[in-house]
Amino acid sequence: MTGQQIMVGLDVGTTKTCVVVAALRGSGAEMLGCGLAPSAGLRKGMVINIDETVDSINKAVREAESSAGVKIKSVSVGISGSHIRGFDSSGAIGIRGREVTDSDVKRAIDSARTVYIPLDRELLHTVPNEYVLDGQEGITDPVAMSGVRLEARVHIITAAVSPLQNLLKCCGRAGVEVAEVVFAPLASARAVLSKEEKEAGVIVVDIGGGTTDIVLFKGGNLRHASVIAVGGNHFTNDIAVGLRVTMKEAERLKKEAGAAYELIVASAEKIEITQAGGQQRTLPKKYLAEILQPRCEEMLDLLRDEIKKCGGYGSAVCGIVLTGGVSRLTGLDQLAEAVLGLPVRLGSPGAIRGLRAIAEAPLYAAGAGLAAAGGESEPQGTPRPDVMQGALSRMTGLVKDIFKNADHFHFMNRKEGGILCLKSRK
Ligand SMILES: Nc1ncnc2c1ncn2[C@@H]1O[C@H](COP(=O)(O)OP(=O)(O)OP(=O)(O)O)[C@@H](O)[C@H]1O
Numbered sequence: 077m078t079g080q081q082i083m084v085g086l087d088v089g090t091t092k093t094c095v096v097v098a099a100l101r102g103s104g105a106e107m108l109g110c111g112l113a114p115s116a117g118l119r120k121g122m123v124i125n126i127d128e129t130v131d132s133i134n135k136a137v138r139e140a141e142s143s144a145g146v147k148i149k150s151v152s153v154g155i156s157g158s159h160i161r162g163f164d165s166s167g168a169i170g171i172r173g174r175e176v177t178d179s180d181v182k183r184a185i186d187s188a189r190t191v192y193i194p195l196d197r198e199l200l201h202t203v204p205n206e207y208v209l210d211g212q213e214g215i216t217d218p219v220a221m222s223g224v225r226l227e228a229r230v231h232i233i234t235a236a237v238s239p240l241q242n243l244l245k246c247c248g249r250a251g252v253e254v255a256e257v258v259f260a261p262l263a264s265a266r267a268v269l270s271k272e273e274k275e276a277g278v279i280v281v282d283i284g285g286g287t288t289d290i291v292l293f294k295g296g297n298l299r300h301a302s303v304i305a306v307g308g309n310h311f312t313n314d315i316a317v318g319l320r321v322t323m324k325e326a327e328r329l330k331k332e333a334g335a336a337y338e339l340i341v342a343s344a345e346k347i348e349i350t351q352a353g354g355q356q357r358t359l360p361k362k363y364l365a366e367i368l369q370p371r372c373e374e375m376l377d378l379l380r381d382e383i384k385k386c387g388g389y390g391s392a393v394c395g396i397v398l399t400g401g402v403s404r405l406t407g408l409d410q411l412a413e414a415v416l417g418l419p420v421r422l423g424s425p426g427a428i429r430g431l432r433a434i435a436e437a438p439l440y441a442a443g444a445g446l447a448a449a450g451g452e453s454e455p456q457g458t459p460r461p462d463v464m465q466g467a468l469s470r471m472t473g474l475v476k477d478i479f480k481n482a483d484h485f486h487f488m489n490r491k492e493g494g495i496l497c498l499k500s501r502k
């Protein structure tokens with residue numbers, strides 16, 4: 077056990093902080109444990125209260141440590157929020173008719189990355205999509221091919237500096253070192269997508285409490301990434317206002333009896349509610365769906381506009397995978413299929429076996445994908461063998477596929493002293 081590589085994913089969301097701990101075992105990975113804590117220090121994916129966020133990270137990390145039996149030192153942390161931007165870029169180099177080497181590929185990517193980035197933004201990822209060698213497009217790996225001009229086409233993801241630094245500050249204050257910062261829906265996509273789906277074309281929509289994150293893959297590559305500042309908290313708020321109940325009660329009603337559209341709920345179904353003043357009432361469940369349906373449709377309309385903008389309809393994607401907590405709202409997948417005009421399935425980190433809570437919960441998708449993102453980090457800790465024996469669950473296979481793709485990501489790293497720098501994985 078000693079010296080094995082431990083990978084930790086930290087997903088600091090608007091409603092919950094989730095920590096997933098995994099260990100690399102041979103060609104696969106094994107889930108060791110996880111921690112979950114409510115989060116109240118973020119709004120729309122961005123930190124608005126440092127102390128509350130630190131507190132939430134602390135709780136989730138401590139829970140994950142005792143569940144996994146390891147001391148967590150460093151993590152891959154997810155970031156989201158409407159400040160995230162993605163755009164295509166390309167760069168070319170001359171290779172004088174000889175064979176392309178790894179270092180040529182790196183130089184071409186570096187050249188594609190040489191774009192103007194405003195001072196208030198930071199480069200998060202440079203994801204290579206394809207290479208063009210002497211005009212021949214669609215090359216996935218040009219190494220050992222001969223040519224004169226090598227072009228790299230990449231997708232660049234940037235984040236605003238302040239939300240990024242606030243998140244790093246919270247991690248630092250909670251005593252965890254940040255090895256990597258990953259755009260959260262990329263991590264979710266790793267955990268819920270198959271290689272075939274990425275190849276055929278697929279859109280992952282992670283609907284959380286404060287944000288809806290969208291990533292589009294086609295031909296195995298990332299083509300688009302964006303964030304809409306709408307999430308489950310808006311749904312809860314609508315119920316609280318509509319039924320004059322507290323946010324806590326509205327949250328309970330949404331999860332227990334909410335539905336995305338009215339037709340799905342039988343007229344006879346009833347639910348007990350407690351109003352803000354303490355009075356109990358019995359209401360038809362249809363009332364809840366009547367409140368939620370317009371908000372769901374509004375969110376799906378925004379999503380359809382976003383899919384149109386990024387060419388999702390034109391590029392013939394095979395469907396949409398919904399993840400994040402809101403994906404569990406009854407009937408949302410059916411409504412999404414009707415509004416978006418594409419097949420929709422629910423995505424949970426299904427490749428993880430054994431750890432029931434995770435296998436079944438789409439809200440763990442980002443955390444699981446982030447743990448996998450740490451696969452190339454330095455070994456961090458030594459799990460306590462006694463704790464691992466009984467409680468550990470196997471997830472061999474999850475990371476096998478993920479690590480192949482992880483090579484393509486160029487993660488941002490944090491140096492000692494809080495200075496941000498880029499770390500190339502090639
Ligand atoms: N069964 C359910 N039905 C409806 N909504 C649900 C259900 N379960 C969870 N949710 C909602 O999902 C949201 C939380 O999802 P998630 O944990 O993915 O968000 P987050 O990661 O904390 O936030 P974000 O990613 O936006 O920063 C909450 O609004 C919660 O009410």
Ligand SMILES: [Mg+2]
Binds near residue numbers: 260282284285442
């Ligand atoms: Mg989230």
